[in-house]
Amino acid sequence: MYGQKVLADLREQLAHAAEFDLYAAAFDSAGIDPASIDSWEAFQEVPFVETEDLEADFEANPPEGSLYTAGAMISFSPMGDDLAPMFDTADDLDYQASVNADVFERAGISPGDRVLNTFGYHLFGTGLLVQRGLEELGAEVFPVGPGDSEQAAAFIQEYDVDALIGNPSFATKVGDEGASVEVFVGGGEPFTSIPGYREEVKDALGCDTAVDYFGTRHVLPIAAETTDENGLYVSSEYAIVEIVDPDTGDPLEPGERGEVVVTHRRKDGFPLVRYRTGDLAELERRGDDLVLPDGVIGRTDNRLKVKGVKLYPESIPAVLAGFEGLTGEYSLTVTRPESTDHLEIRCEGSAEEGELAEALADRLIISPDEVVVVEDLDRSGVFDERY
Numbered sequence: 001m002y003g004q005k006v007l008a009d010l011r012e013q014l015a016h017a018a019e020f021d022l023y024a025a026a027f028d029s030a031g032i033d034p035a036s037i038d039s040w041e042a043f044q045e046v047p048f049v050e051t052e053d054l055e056a057d058f059e060a061n062p063p064e065g066s067l068y069t070a071g072a073m074i075s076f077s078p079m080g081d082d083l084a085p086m087f088d089t090a091d092d093l094d095y096q097a098s099v100n101a102d103v104f105e106r107a108g109i110s111p112g113d114r115v116l117n118t119f120g121y122h123l124f125g126t127g128l129l130v131q132r133g134l135e136e137l138g139a140e141v142f143p144v145g146p147g148d149s150e151q152a153a154a155f156i157q158e159y160d161v162d163a164l165i166g167n168p169s170f171a172t173k174v175g176d177e178g179a180s181v182e183v184f185v186g187g188g189e190p191f192t193s194i195p196g197y198r199e200e201v202k203d204a205l206g207c208d209t210a211v212d213y214f215g216t217r218h219v220l221p222i223a224a225e226t227t228d229e230n231g232l233y234v235s236s237e238y239a240i241v242e243i244v245d246p247d248t249g250d251p252l253e254p255g256e257r258g259e260v261v262v263t264h265r266r267k268d269g270f271p272l273v274r275y276r277t278g279d280l281a282e283l284e285r286r287g288d289d290l291v292l293p294d295g296v297i298g299r300t301d302n303r304l305k306v307k308g309v310k311l312y313p314e315s316i317p318a319v320l321a322g323f324e325g326l327t328g329e330y331s332l333t334v335t336r337p338e339s340t341d342h343l344e345i346r347c348e349g350s351a352e353e354g355e356l357a358e359a360l361a362d363r364l365i366i367s368p369d370e371v372v373v374v375e376d377l378d379r380s381g382v383f384d385e386r387y
Contacts, residue, residue, distance in 0.1 A: 001040050001290070002240065009265050010240065011037050014046065017271045021066035022049075022057045044242070044251050048261065048274045051079060058084055069269035075125035077217040083123075086218060087269035093132060095266060099221065099238040100133025106226040106233075108183040108209040109163050111138030116156055116181075118146050118166030118174075119188065124217055126188070130165055139163075146170055153177030165213075168201050175204025185224075187213035193295045195322030195359065198229070212295050215239075218272055219262050223292050234283075234290040240265050241290060242274070243283045246300040247310075254284045257310075257365065259300045260292075280312050297363065302382055306334055307341045309366045313382045316345070319363045325350035326373075329380045336386040344370040348377045 002010075014034035017023040027034070030047045037043050058065040064085055072087035088096070109115060115134050121127035127145055134141045142159070144152050146166060155161065156179040163183040164171055168191045171184055184207050192198050192212040202210050211225035214232050222239045223232035234241045240263040243252045252258045260279040264271050280298040284291050298315025305311065313332050320326045326349035335342045345360060345368045357371035 001242075001285075002236070006236070006240065006265065007037065007040065007043065010043055010263065011035060013264060013266060013271060014273065016268070017273050020271070021061070022053070023271075023273060026053075046274055048249060048276050049272060050276050051278075054084065055080060067270045072269040073125070075217070076123050089268040092268050093129075096129060096220065096238065097132035097136040099235055100130065101136035102237075103213070103221050103224045103235060104133055104137050104139070104185065107185050107211045107213070107224060108227045109134070109137060109139055109185070112140070113162040113183075114140045114142065114159060115163045115165060116142045116144050116152060116161045118144055118152060118164065118170055120145055126217060126220070129220055134165075149173035150177050153179035156181060164205065164207075168197060171201055172204040175201070175206070180206035182207055182209065184210040185213050186210065187215065190318050190321070191295065192225070192229075193297045194318045197321065214292065214296055216262075216277060218270065218275070219264060222260070222262055231284075231286075231291040231293040232295050234292070236265070236290060238265055239263070241283065241292075243281065244276075246303060252283075255282060257282050257297075257312075260296070280315060304334060304382070304384060306343050306366060311343075311364055311366055315363055316360065319356075319359050320347060322359065323349070323351040323356060326356075329377050331377055331380050331383065333383045334386055341386065342370075343368045344372070346372045346374055346377060348374060348380075350375075 011034055018027055018034055026047050032046055069087040069089060072089045074085050074087060076083040077086050117127055117130055119127040119130050131141050131143055142155055152174045161181055164181045165185045167188045168186040184201060184205055198210050209227050211229060212232055213221060213224040215221040219239050221235045223234045225232050242261040243258040244261050245252055246259040260277045260281050262275050262277055263273050278300050279296045280300050281292045281296050284293050297318060298312050301314055303310055303312050316330060317328060320328050326347055329348040331346045333344045351373050353371050353373050357368060360371060361367040
């Protein structure tokens with residue numbers, strides 16, 4: 001999937017990762033020698049890192065964990081019910097800024113543009129990372145942060161701001177306060193995976209371009225759209241992306257839906273190797289590029305197998321959000337009358353059932369046997385009543 005230059009970089013990155021106790025133990029247990037990784041198939045034999053592994057490492061090596069890197073910036077990321085530290089060296093920050101600058105330029109932001117950054121700066125540091133990328137590009141940055149949509153709109157109007165970056169939900173509030181920009185870059189929550197949401201944000205902000213940006217605090221960016229607005233292009237100079245079967249961990253072919261796995265191609269502090277994000281997506285190749293055509297469409301948690309097909313209930317809310325009359329509450333019930341799986345989805349609110357059923361079938365890759373819209377649900381959640 002990736003060429004020899006990427007593999008050479010990955011060998012270096014794996015050798016660096018092996019300097020940390022977490023990876024040294026994992027590689028030794030799996031019989032992995034970073035210098036011997038000479039093919040993509042060999043790389044996919046490297047063991048995964050999961051959130052539970054990181055949590056165990058922090059517990060065994062409190063409070064920083066074994067991935068601590070002296071002299072690095074220390075920020076935090078949610079992990080389970082707690083916050084966990086992570087580390088970015090000066091070189092990490094510089095390289096990440098360079099990668100983000102390229103991403104933002106492809107998204108339609110130009111040197112000299114004025115950009116209002118509404119990502120948060122405190123604790124997680126996401127706003128800081130985004131700002132560094134914008135500054136590397138040569139943009140003028142307004143470090144406003146989230147929270148006050150009226151103030152953000154006033155800044156945009158008074159200072160003739162060109163672009164807005166932040167959560168799509170906050171952007172619509174800024175637009176409702178009367179602000180307009182030419183470009184919006186949205187991340188931090190589901191965006192273009194929700195049918196009609198891009199158009200809603202564009203209408204609110206009066207903008208020509210609205211693009212989706214995907215990353216985690218540990219790997220930022222992973223992928224982002226360009227001004228063509230036709231899928232998120234993997235930032236392969238920074239993040240190596242795989243799609244695997246959430247149950248078996250086996251690699252999936254392009255076009256198959258599964259869990260996003262990410263490896264830093266170049267990272268000194270807190271390097272991640274084959275990290276299972278829990279995010280659900282598809283990957284396709286377009287020439288030399290790898291693309292997430294529909295962005296992140298849900299999570300892999302609480303998955304079921306219905307009629308032999310993996311079904312991801314957590315991808316349903318993004319579909320429901322595209323129907324104005326629905327509350328977002330739903331129940332998914334699987335039964336097995338007469339030895340055949342039966343899938344019923346009941347949604348609260350108002351919507352045309354045929355249109356909703358078609359949208360759900362498209363997202364779930366399986367057609368529900370029944371889609372019912374009711375004014376009030378008796379219960380909500382996922383119910384497997386086959387056993």
